[in-house]
Structure formats: structure tokens, C-alpha cells
Amino acid sequence: MSNSPDIELANAKQEFTITVYTENQIGILNRIAIIFSRRKINIESLNVSPSEIEHIHRFNILITETEEVVRKLAKQIEKQVEVLKVYHNTNEDIIWQEMALYKLPTDIVAEKVLVERLLRENGARVVVIRKDYTVFEATGHRSETDKLIEVLQPYGLIEFVRSARVAIIKDSEGFNSKLRDFERLEPGKEVIENEFLDQEKNVFTM
Secondary structure, eight states: OOOOHHHHHHHSOEEEEEEEEEEOOTTHHHHHHHHHHHTTOOOOEEEEEEOSSTTEEEEEEEEEEOHHHHHHHHHHHHTSTTEEEEEEEEGGGEEEEEEEEEEEEHHHHHHOHHHHHHHHHTTOEEEEEOSSEEEEEEEEOHHHHHHHHHHHGGGTOOEEEEOOOEEEESSOOOHHHHHHHHHHSOOOOOOOTTTTGGGHHHHSOO
16 A cells, blocks of 8 residues: 655655754754754754844754654754744745855956856856955855856856855744734732632642
């Protein structure tokens, strides 16, 4: 009996972006990383930045795993005291980009009109021009920034670096909205000191 397509998809490894909202506390990055290392799961990309909420930081963590494993990871991360909320999404559920820098010899760029055209066709822009080298910047998906590496290698690519993934969830009002809704809830009944003091015999009798 063959497995259903849904079960096979859940058991197949694919890219997931885990989004974690945390308080800005020392040591939280290390504790989150330990959760992955204990399970021998490789973090392919990690970005930490301020979020849309003051004093709250946002982690974007890219891994390749099954949906079941990612769901368990998200629950484990949420158990951390400083963690407020965790989301996990496939590439289809997010809008994401990576930024890359490319260093090329300035004389090659100046002499080769073809290089300039290739850079323009791939959406690269100049960041720094020096006598010995020129730095270009490009943003896009990993396949796009990887393609530009291959294009520029024959022209003496000196150096290349790529940022971690940054991502925004498509179908979400964001954690900010949920947090504000929570803050608008009516507070619970205030604790009254010595409320049961006159009933101590009943309270402490087994």
C-alpha cells in the first residue's frame, strides 16, 4: 500500500524558514543554536535583527528538514523563557531575499564592456570604486546570486560574500498585531492580600 501524497510531502526534506520573536537577552542565541546542534541539524542561514516591535528581536533561521522535525523544533524553541513566538514556513509561504557583494578588478570592469552589461542584466549596482578594485551589490534568491558568481569568475572575481536570508511571511498580520491584541485584553482579577485570612482553618485543613 503506497503512502498518500500528503504523507510523502510531510516526510520529504525541504527548505524551511523558522521565524523566532524573542526578548533581547544575552545568551538566547546560544541556547537556540544548542537546540539544533543536539539534533545534529545544520543551520544553513541565520539572521538576527530588531523587529517591528521595540526591544523585541527577530531570528530568521534557514534549515532543510522534514515538516515533522521542523514542527517539533518550533515547539522546543518556544519553551525558552525569552521566546515570545515561533513560526515555520516553506519558501512558498514567505517573501525572501539575500544580499551579495562581488569584488572585481577595476581595470577589467573599465575595459570590458561585456562585464558592465552582465552586471546590469543581473541587477547589480556599484557600491565602491577604487583604483585596484570595484565592489558590486546584488540582491535576490540564492540561485540568482550563485549565477552571478559563475558569470563573473572568468573576469577575475576577487572576493564574494553573501548575507543570511531575510524573510517576511506572506499570509500573516504579523506578531505585532497579536501582541497588541493581547495587551488590549482586560486584566484578570487583582490579587487581594489576605483574602482568605479569616478562613485559614478551612484553607489549611486536609
